[in-house]
Amino acid sequence: MLEKEGKVRIPAGCAISGIFSKSGKKINGESIIKSISIMHDRSNGLGGGFAAYGIYPQYKDYYAFHVFYNNDAAKESCEDFLDKHFDIVNLSRIPIRPHKNITDVPLIWRYFVTPRPTRLAASQLDEKEFVARCVFRINTQIDDAYVFSSGKDMGVFKAVGFPEDVGEFYRLEEYEGYCWTCHGRYPTNTPGWWGGAHPFAMLDYSIVHNGEISSYDANRRTVEMYGYSCTLLTDTEAITYILDYLVRKQGLTLTEAANTIAAPFWSTIAKLPEPERERLTFLRNKYSGCLITGPFSILLGFEGGMMALNDRLKLRSMVIGEKGDMAYVASEESAIRVIEPDLDKIWAPRGGEPVIFTLNDGAQV
Amino acid sequence: MDFRDLNRAVCASPDTDITIDECYGQRFIGDGLSGRNITINGTPGNALGAYLNGAVIRVNGNAQDAMGDTMNDGAIYVHGSSGDATGYAMRGGKIFVERNAGYRAGIHMKAYKDKVPTLVIGGRVGSFLGEYQAGGYIVVLGIGEEGRLPVSNFVATGMHGGKIFLRSDTAPADLPNSVMTHEATAADKAEISGLVAEYCAEFGGDKDEILSGKFFVIYPDVANPYKELFVAN
Numbered sequence: 001m002l003e004k005e006g007k008v009r010i011p012a013g014c015a016i017s018g019i020f021s022k023s024g025k026k027i028n029g030e031s032i033i034k035s036i037s038i039m040h041d042r043s044n045g046l047g048g049g050f051a052a053y054g055i056y057p058q059y060k061d062y063y064a065f066h067v068f069y070n071n072d073a074a075k076e077s078c079e080d081f082l083d084k085h086f087d088i089v090n091l092s093r094i095p096i097r098p099h100k101n102i103t104d105v106p107l108i109w110r111y112f113v114t115p116r117p118t119r120l121a122a123s124q125l126d127e128k129e130f131v132a133r134c135v136f137r138i139n140t141q142i143d144d145a146y147v148f149s150s151g152k153d154m155g156v157f158k159a160v161g162f163p164e165d166v167g168e169f170y171r172l173e174e175y176e177g178y179c180w181t182c183h184g185r186y187p188t189n190t191p192g193w194w195g196g197a198h199p200f201a202m203l204d205y206s207i208v209h210n211g212e213i214s215s216y217d218a219n220r221r222t223v224e225m226y227g228y229s230c231t232l233l234t235d236t237e238a239i240t241y242i243l244d245y246l247v248r249k250q251g252l253t254l255t256e257a258a259n260t261i262a263a264p265f266w267s268t269i270a271k272l273p274e275p276e277r278e279r280l281t282f283l284r285n286k287y288s289g290c291l292i293t294g295p296f297s298i299l300l301g302f303e304g305g306m307m308a309l310n311d312r313l314k315l316r317s318m319v320i321g322e323k324g325d326m327a328y329v330a331s332e333e334s335a336i337r338v339i340e341p342d343l344d345k346i347w348a349p350r351g352g353e354p355v356i357f358t359l360n361d362g363a364q365v
Numbered sequence: 366m367d368f369r370d371l372n373r374a375v376c377a378s379p380d381t382d383i384t385i386d387e388c389y390g391q392r393f394i395g396d397g398l399s400g401r402n403i404t405i406n407g408t409p410g411n412a413l414g415a416y417l418n419g420a421v422i423r424v425n426g427n428a429q430d431a432m433g434d435t436m437n438d439g440a441i442y443v444h445g446s447s448g449d450a451t452g453y454a455m456r457g458g459k460i461f462v463e464r465n466a467g468y469r470a471g472i473h474m475k476a477y478k479d480k481v482p483t484l485v486i487g488g489r490v491g492s493f494l495g496e497y498q499a500g501g502y503i504v505v506l507g508i509g510e511e512g513r514l515p516v517s518n519f520v521a522t523g524m525h526g527g528k529i530f531l532r533s534d535t536a537p538a539d540l541p542n543s544v545m546t547h548e549a550t551a552a553d554k555a556e557i558s559g560l561v562a563e564y565c566a567e568f569g570g571d572k573d574e575i576l577s578g579k580f581f582v583i584y585p586d587v588a589n590p591y592k593e594l595f596v597a598n
Contacts, residue, residue: 333448351468
């Protein structure tokens with residue numbers, strides 16, 4: 001029996017890759033698999049996963065819950081809970097293809113849901129907060145059930161295995177989306193398990209992360225004050241909740257959130273002219289517990305966009321390529337070149353400099 | 366192609382001149398190699414030419430991270446840009462990058478007797494250039510930067526040997542107390558004129574025009590050495 005996160009320390013790497021079409025063109029899942037497979041040696045087979053946006057146009061007004069169950073009892077309890085709180089318009093197993101490298105497969109189900117109007121009204125919460133709280137309740141109170149994707153018109157697909165195998169396992173060639181992010185895991189400190197694979201998602205936010213944040217416990221304590229429970233004992237989960245908190249709850253722009261989690265050094269801020277100096281000083285002071293230190297390169301997927309960000313010291317590699325209305329982000333340039341050899345431009349953003357791609361005005365997805 | 370297969374094929378080849386086409390991220394190419402000329406078309410993977418021991422590598426494309434890590438001898442020419450930690454801990458040989466390099470270029474470079482590594486970057490570099498540099502030459506030409514400082518923050522932190530040349534209208538504002546800088550004199554520039562000539566021979570450009578620009582040279586302050594930062598020893 002594999003011990004879970006936090007019990008074992010394993011040394012480490014990781015790879016991330018992302019593809020985004022600014023015009024909303026639908027991209028088949030095969031491209032991102034090809035990209036990440038070039039970086040095979042950055043992973044060790046203990047976790048791989050994908051987030052795809054724009055894949056459920058027929059259910060775009062419903063929250064798509066992807067759920068792992070370890071047993072039927074967990075499924076029954078979870079479905080009871082879902083039934084009480086949501087109208088379920090469709091449910092099914094997520095289609096998979098048996099794969100020799102993907103083992104210990106849990107039950108993997110998908111539900112398209114919308115909050116029951118009476119429940120939502122009684123909760124006096126806005127809809128997203130209601131959904132987020134329901135996801136936390138399942139993940140913390142129902143044993144052996146884990147909602148790993150909960151956004152609209154998007155989905156996370158993850159498993160223990162190399163990412164290219166995970167992509168085949170989930171038959172991603174059958175999905176088309178305007179944005180894909182992907183992660184190949186080489187777990188630092190902890191063994192891999194299905195729930196611990198990336199991406200980590202909360203509503204429509206998803207994070208893939210290469211790195212190891214050294215401020216995890218400070219960040220965890222901070223987000224726990226605001227009602228988030230870190231149930232997975234892994235650092236990337238905390239990044240997801242911090243961004244959800246800063247952007248969805250506090251209303252910061254993505255750039256402000258990036259300036260908060262990857263804030264410049266005080267010595268660098270001191271050299272800046274006003275009002276930039278005051279702005280960055282405010283963010284560091286107001287959200288000091290959200291400063292993320294240690295190495296990271298992350299891709300944040302969200303409805304209609306994707307943000308790439310390095311830690312302020314740029315302790316992980318990340319390059320960005322553009323070709324026409326397509327944007328590519330990867331840990332290594334080779335992972336971009338293999339799917340688009342002829343780029344208009346390629347560059348490495350500075351540490352702490354967010355690069356944000358969003359759909360063009362009027363883009364249909 | 367798996368990097369292991371590629372590198373075995375390179376080592377097993379009887380040829381002195383080897384060309385690798387359609388390179389997509391294979392790691393460790395040319396590591397520890399001597400007596401070969403390798404031309405790479407594409408994007409070689411991390412740790413290209415690490416521990417290089419006399420071989421010559423030419424890249425038509427961009428190099429990724431940790432190129433020339435701890436290289437001992439030989440030369441790497443990149444017709445493009447290179448990633449983070451270019452020339453990390455070099456102890457000999459030469460690296461020429463046509464355009465830009467990432468963060469931490471030339472950190473921990475060192476020199477001993479006739480082993481004097483050189484790292485020449487045509488464009489600009491990220492933060493931490495020459496951090497803990499102990500020897501050798503780092504030259505950043507700032508081509509296309511029009512006099513703007515071609516480096517980001519924290520240049521020469523912990524530097525205690527060697528020299529950094531920056532072609533720039535201004536010196537970095539945040540240099541640590543343990544290093545000094547002045548505008549390069551004709552005698553200073555003479556030290557790097559051979560390197561600039563070699564850069565221009567490889568990538569094009571006018572050596573005299575480049576050298577006529579304003580340079581700053583950064584070097585350790587021998588009266589205020591870098592020591593006892595953490596402990597008295």
